[in-house]
Amino acid sequence: MTDGGGDNWEIYTDKRDLYRWRRTAPNGNITGRSCESYKAEADCRSNAHRHGMDGNPAGLGTDDKWEIYKDKRGNFRWRRMARNGRITGTSSEGYSSRKSCASNAKRNGKA
Numbered sequence: 579m580t581d582g583g584g585d586n587w588e589i590y591t592d593k594r595d596l597y598r599w600r601r602t603a604p605n606g607n608i609t610g611r612s613c614e615s616y617k618a619e620a621d622c623r624s625n626a627h628r629h630g631m632d633g634n635p636a637g638l639g640t641d642d643k644w645e646i647y648k649d650k651r652g653n654f655r656w657r658r659m660a661r662n663g664r665i666t667g668t669s670s671e672g673y674s675s676r677k678s679c680a681s682n683a684k685r686n687g688k689a
Contacts, residue, residue: 625639628667654675
């Protein structure tokens with residue numbers, strides 16, 4: 579399925595036959611993905627909605643915490659944490675600038 583910004587959302591099963599999601603930009607780059615797999619497709623879809631799929635119709639994760647940090651290679655990355663401290667999403671790549679990383683986080687649901 580494609581969102582209003584032209585990104586493509588895909589729910590798929592991994593090698594262990596568990597559900598995952600990924601978001602791909604029109605240029606083919608993966609701009610977001612699930613950081614874990616799910617036994618139930620509905621749970622996977624809820625996590626994808628939390629990151630903006632279908633416009634996040636239920637408003638999931640509005641009180642999540644976001645962190646932008648530097649990885650071991652010196653690139654900027656983001657991670658999203660639920661109130662219980664569980665990581666619900668991460669950047670799929672490192673960015674050379676904080677601004678680019680923040681832009682990708684916004685694309686994935688950061689207010």
